[in-house]
Amino acid sequence: MFHQITTVLLMPVLIPQAIFINKMTVSLPEPTGERLGVCGAGNELKLLIIGDSAALGVGVDGQEDALAGQLSSLLGCYYSVNWKLLAKTGATAEDVLVMLHNQQAQVFDVVLVSIGVNDVTHFTHLSRWEKRMNVMLNTLVSKFSVKKILLSNLPPMQEFTTFPLPLRWWWGQRSKQLNNRLTVVVKNFSQCTNFDIDAPIEPRYIAKDGFHPSKVAYQAWANQAAKTITSSLDDINA
Template sequence: MNHYLIDIPARIGLFPLLIVQALQVRRRALKLPEAAGPRFGEDGTGSELKLLILGDSSAAGVGVAHQDQALSGQLVRRLGQNHRVTWRLEARTGATTRDALTRLDRLGPERFDIAVVALGVNDVTRAVPLRVWLAQQERLILRLQQSFAVRHICLSGLPPMGEFPLLPHPLRWVLGRQARRLDTHLRSLADSYPAVSVTSLAFDLSVDHMAEDGFHPGPEVYAAWADMLMGQIGDFTP
């Protein structure tokens, strides 16, 4: 049964309430800064590995004070145990997949062995249609492979937005359903491309593990995310 078709009447009936809740969340939400610290560098010892991290506020480290605690620092530290990692972080709060494509257009010619992508939450909150979002994700995959010679692309799946402490019901239910829908189709898209994987973000998103805004990861979640990515990256490191 098509669950999307089931959702449509509920969304229509709830639309006025959803708009009110979305505006209230935006007005009351605690605005946290992106993590401080470098956005590129070299670290570790061993064989050479070039890493690109591309994404939104979660990739930018919102929720922790410094990039050392964020995804970039956690991942580079793990990879640096066996590799000399040259890394670059291209991320911005509020970025959608479309924004990330524009950001790639501004990068000069460069080769990366691994690309980690963290996008989708802002596409959900901005109600980007599934068809449009999938087309943009496919363009992103092709751009990374063709223009940056990426050997393996690690797409991060959509987090369980239906568990975000910040969001009230029924807004939480609606966004959670849409996030699951995008995640399912993202996995199908990845299956059609070689050297593209999707990392599940099935984290514990209880208040104790989230940032104080109730929307972004805390240090424990970033560490768990890096561990999950290491499982995806391992077979593609030189």
């Protein structure tokens, strides 16, 4: 209730700040490189990475330094990884649902999802976010027969100090709420795990726009995801 009241009271300030940030923030290019491939040796692992500009790897020059490149390389030490990247800058949960709808049905062993930051910045209602995440997970399980779904929690957005208050504070509060709703949704799906990304909001972990991950942050994210995936698949195959 407190957050709802403060949102209404602050909206005349939040919206102009959000518009100003959108105009003034440095727009980084998408990384070059393929968005699908095969690497490694061993049993086949079909991997899908889906979501927003962070999933896409914005913040680095090439896909080899982005989440998809680093994660597929790490998993390639254990599996023959057939990977695919399906992401776009500015994507919300609704946009991801459209992407999944437009994909032909196929089987993926593992899906890594990065979504939510744009739902915060676009002021997506909490109940709408929860509903879309439920539909997304149902779609991944029913249409793509996914064995394991990893959902990256939103970062602590109040710590992006290059952005002004009170918007930054509001972002932080809303990102916590979306994470809380996500935890509730995940409990309904045995295939799902959500986790905090082990990359603090510090200069070496942040790209030059002050917002997207750097190569070091993508490395930490990929390492964390790879460990979770390998241990999860070992449990499934045991």
